[in-house]
Amino acid sequence: MSENTATVGEARAPRVVLVGLASCFGCQINITNIERHLLAVLGQIELGYWQLTSSEPMPEAFDVAVIEGAVTTEEAAETVRALRERAACVIAIGSCAATGGIPAMAAGDLASHVEAVYGDGLPKACGVLRAPAPVSAVIDVDFTVSCCPIDPFEFVRVLDAALYGSNRLDVTATLCGQCAQGEGGCLYKRGQMCLGLVTRAGCGAKCPGLGRACNGCAGLSPDANVTAARAFAASRGFAPGRFDEALEMFNAVALAPAGEE
Amino acid sequence: MASSASRATVAVHPYRDEGPEMTGAELMAANPYRPWPARITSITELTATEKLFEFRLVDEKIREAFCHAPGQFVELSLFGVGEAPISISSSPTKRGFIELCVRRAGRFTERLHQMQCGEIVGIRGPFGRGFPIEAMRGHDVLLVAGGLGIAPLRSLINNIHDERSEFGKVTIIYGSRNPQEVMFRHQFEMWRHRKDFDLYLTVDHADETWDGEEGLVTKPFEHLQIDAANTFGALCGPPVMYRFVVAEMRKKNIPYDRIYMSFERHMKCGVGKCGHCQVGHQYCCIDGPVFNYWEAKNIQGSM
Amino acid sequence: MLYRVIDRADLPSLVAAFMERYEVVAPVRRGSFYAFEAIGDFSEIALDYPTTIASPKKYFLPATETLFEFDARENAVTDYVDEVRPRVLFGVHACDINGIMNLNSVFNDPRYPDPYYRAHQDATLIVGVSCTPGDTCFCHLMDSEEARPGYDLFLNAIGEAFLVSIGSVTAANILEGACDVREATDADRAAFRAATRARQEAFNGAIPDVQEIPMLMDAFHEDGFWDELGGRCLSCNACASVCPTCYCFDIRDTLDPGAETGRRERVWDACTSPQFAMVAGGHNFRSTAAERVRHRMYHKLNGFLATHDRSLCVGCGRCAAACKVGISPIEVLKFFERKGADDGE
Numbered sequence: 001m002s003e004n005t006a007t008v009g010e011a012r013a014p015r016v017v018l019v020g021l022a023s024c025f026g027c028q029i030n031i032t033n034i035e036r037h038l039l040a041v042l043g044q045i046e047l048g049y050w051q052l053t054s055s056e057p058m059p060e061a062f063d064v065a066v067i068e069g070a071v072t073t074e075e076a077a078e079t080v081r082a083l084r085e086r087a088a089c090v091i092a093i094g095s096c097a098a099t100g101g102i103p104a105m106a107a108g109d110l111a112s113h114v115e116a117v118y119g120d121g122l123p124k125a126c127g128v129l130r131a132p133a134p135v136s137a138v139i140d141v142d143f144t145v146s147c148c149p150i151d152p153f154e155f156v157r158v159l160d161a162a163l164y165g166s167n168r169l170d171v172t173a174t175l176c177g178q179c180a181q182g183e184g185g186c187l188y189k190r191g192q193m194c195l196g197l198v199t200r201a202g203c204g205a206k207c208p209g210l211g212r213a214c215n216g217c218a219g220l221s222p223d224a225n226v227t228a229a230r231a232f233a234a235s236r237g238f239a240p241g242r243f244d245e246a247l248e249m250f251n252a253v254a255l256a257p258a259g260e261e
Numbered sequence: 262m263a264s265s266a267s268r269a270t271v272a273v274h275p276y277r278d279e280g281p282e283m284t285g286a287e288l289m290a291a292n293p294y295r296p297w298p299a300r301i302t303s304i305t306e307l308t309a310t311e312k313l314f315e316f317r318l319v320d321e322k323i324r325e326a327f328c329h330a331p332g333q334f335v336e337l338s339l340f341g342v343g344e345a346p347i348s349i350s351s352s353p354t355k356r357g358f359i360e361l362c363v364r365r366a367g368r369f370t371e372r373l374h375q376m377q378c379g380e381i382v383g384i385r386g387p388f389g390r391g392f393p394i395e396a397m398r399g400h401d402v403l404l405v406a407g408g409l410g411i412a413p414l415r416s417l418i419n420n421i422h423d424e425r426s427e428f429g430k431v432t433i434i435y436g437s438r439n440p441q442e443v444m445f446r447h448q449f450e451m452w453r454h455r456k457d458f459d460l461y462l463t464v465d466h467a468d469e470t471w472d473g474e475e476g477l478v479t480k481p482f483e484h485l486q487i488d489a490a491n492t493f494g495a496l497c498g499p500p501v502m503y504r505f506v507v508a509e510m511r512k513k514n515i516p517y518d519r520i521y522m523s524f525e526r527h528m529k530c531g532v533g534k535c536g537h538c539q540v541g542h543q544y545c546c547i548d549g550p551v552f553n554y555w556e557a558k559n560i561q562g563s564m
Numbered sequence: 565m566l567y568r569v570i571d572r573a574d575l576p577s578l579v580a581a582f583m584e585r586y587e588v589v590a591p592v593r594r595g596s597f598y599a600f601e602a603i604g605d606f607s608e609i610a611l612d613y614p615t616t617i618a619s620p621k622k623y624f625l626p627a628t629e630t631l632f633e634f635d636a637r638e639n640a641v642t643d644y645v646d647e648v649r650p651r652v653l654f655g656v657h658a659c660d661i662n663g664i665m666n667l668n669s670v671f672n673d674p675r676y677p678d679p680y681y682r683a684h685q686d687a688t689l690i691v692g693v694s695c696t697p698g699d700t701c702f703c704h705l706m707d708s709e710e711a712r713p714g715y716d717l718f719l720n721a722i723g724e725a726f727l728v729s730i731g732s733v734t735a736a737n738i739l740e741g742a743c744d745v746r747e748a749t750d751a752d753r754a755a756f757r758a759a760t761r762a763r764q765e766a767f768n769g770a771i772p773d774v775q776e777i778p779m780l781m782d783a784f785h786e787d788g789f790w791d792e793l794g795g796r797c798l799s800c801n802a803c804a805s806v807c808p809t810c811y812c813f814d815i816r817d818t819l820d821p822g823a824e825t826g827r828r829e830r831v832w833d834a835c836t837s838p839q840f841a842m843v844a845g846g847h848n849f850r851s852t853a854a855e856r857v858r859h860r861m862y863h864k865l866n867g868f869l870a871t872h873d874r875s876l877c878v879g880c881g882r883c884a885a886a887c888k889v890g891i892s893p894i895e896v897l898k899f900f901e902r903k904g905a906d907d908g909e
Contacts, residue, residue: 164636164823165372166341166817167816172799172838173801173834176800177834183599183617185594201800221799223838272646294632295641296641340634340639340640526841530830532676535815536811536813542867542870547673
């Protein structure tokens, strides 16, 4: 990750654009769910473009580009390159932008998926398809807000970090520690397969706290020990194939290089 | 164990004169996590990536209570950005101001480098055990700095300079990667002609602007004459440097417990709690950051 | 120490008396596990609990604690007062009381007493209770099977009664006001002796009693064993989350929406976090999981002892239950045991 932050200390409010690529736009919608604080957040920036809410075209100049969604077409790749060129700082939000997310499940065999959906006639509107990938596969990303959907307060925190700087490091520990703080008991002891073993902490372990297994939406931690996690899951009766398949939902791209070895 | 059911409170108030009953030292001790406002009074560009900041604690009581030893550090706050431990570069003989030499190396220091004179930051400290300046008095001193290691060592060097008559022979070796990275170059170039300091400036890679030595920081040891029984060694630099410089000092027979080195760790709390600066069983923030070689040898994982 | 006897039937009125002036926190059942929680009624308490998932340290060192609030525009702290709730920890095992004693010695270090920890400590009464060791308990090997100081009351179960050790005036007054307190008889004393003996015999014999642990930690510092542990560590920090004596934390700033004001917080951290020993510029002094696991064990079994004359590990066994991949001090003890056997052959 680079050390880019947006221009600070200048008289003009930092100009921010929010762009959606292949995604459900749920992360953008989630930002609107902090009604009580939204005006305070927007008050510190000049929002030049918000795909979810704007019909105005994107402005020529801006400081921060926020990107939701995976890169699934050459056109999208061109868009993010253009954003990178103009923005001092790029923030990827949501699993699709951060890990490739759900769209990236098709990355392994794009052609057969395209054929299954469109047959021979890929509509022109689809553009030139490419294997779905996280934004960071195309350009350098300065900040990431993970999870599906994002926690809007985490988005606000990261936006602040981009605008004003922050010495907080991205968490790379995996989730079980945060989950244990909730004292709900390990879901494996209740016979559920949970991906918290290898998933980046930081989300507060909300799902396991509610009795739902972690599906890995925060992304595979760079310090994850997938081999040891597979072995543990196997010891609890979950074959490695099942573990890997579950992990692919949000981490197909991260797992792919390991699979090729 | 509670003595009664009364509600306990922890209070942090913005600085105001909290009555004549509390001294500056007591105010600081009441909550060691509480930063005190300090104003940037001067900024000097040292290199492309390093600046020397001079701060003045805003409140007189706190300013007067603030006194440090060479080798100690402060926790510098930029509220909202966070906090960072930074070693003090100024000499304790210079009261009323705190100089910090800061390399732009991350988001915190990036933000600090954008700041201007007159702006306010938070400072708490000083923390840690510094160099044993009292024990060094009356002895020869051999000071070795590598790269940014000059920042804490400068506090000791300037202290010795200001009280020069109290020390024996003083030798300074300061190594940098290249001439552009030499900090305080002006000061040191003037000192090269002084008789009361033996100064060796080295760079790993010289260029046409350089007329000092080329080579590693250990190179000047080849021709050093040392009265080992009467010498204190002090060193500070990147982790890789320590092993080699300590070996040179040992070759010259400086005793284990007279070779002092400053460890670089991330002291987050500064007060021996948070664990980030732990090295073996010791905390750099309260037991160090300056350790002698004997102590260092007895700290698991230190070298 | 002052001792008195109360009947088990007296406990509800004792708890009710505490509840008049304190929040009462006690072990409660959560599914197939137990946890310390604030209770509303005596009936919620599971006093015979084997152990809880996590320790009661959260009542002294909350997982997230605000140190102060600030104004980011002025770069200055603002007025901040944290009120700490008066609380009774009811039903704490000896290992955890010893754990709290260890935390006390860190946070009340006379060089830098911690005002936040101290406020929690000053507002908290501790009522201990005797227990029967489970499979992963090894407090007796860590000199923590007895709570000597560190409590206001300690309830030693003797059949249908408790021999109560009384540690503070406040607790003595509440006890005497709420219960039918009597002097201990010879029969009570004999029952107490029998109970401690039964506990002694209930420890899991498969956990080896190893002498000279600190020395061994140093001697085997470079052993391949640590790579083995590191090789399977998930870097999840579950061990630290449940541990009664892991007290490391991170300090960080959080801005309020709008970024004009914010808070500085301390948040639990752990030396098993991959970036825990990273310094500015990116160098990581413990970049591998093996180094991190070893450092954690070193501090638990050796380092703390060197500076505080006590093992930091109190043998509660929670990490052994929480770790998915079988890393715990028990494994370290077994490793030393194997080393002894290898040499003996």
